Amino acid sequence: MSQPFGNMDTTFESFLQELPEDYQAWAVEFRAFCRSCKIKTPEQLMQVVMNYCGIDAVLRDTAGHLTLLEERISDTAIHKRLKACVPWVKTLLSRMRGETFQPVLEGRLRFL
Secondary structure, three states: OOOOOOOOOHHHHHHHHHOOOOHHHHHHHOOOOOOOOOOOOHHHHHHHHHHHHHOOOOHHHHHHHHHHHOOOOOHHHHHHHHHHOHHHHHHHHHHHHHHHHHHHHHOOOOOO
16 A cells, blocks of 8 residues: 555655745635645645546545545545646646746646
């Protein structure tokens, strides 16, 4: 079984350093992070996004990892949170990659 993603290692910490300084404010602005019941911070929401999209874990595994660390959360709740993150992630990518990345963002968001 893989390790829960809550133990922040240096890889995730260095990833956070590469994000724009106001990525947490954008999470609130784009309504990706609305309330802090199960997922407490925008940083933890980014961990969920990277667990699902970055290391390609399934929804149930992502929910299980978060349940081990915080509170019980269903895979359906994770799915709803991830759907709400799409505008936020698109904005982060466009700000970080600039105009060269714009054609990729016009369609559906695909993580490779």
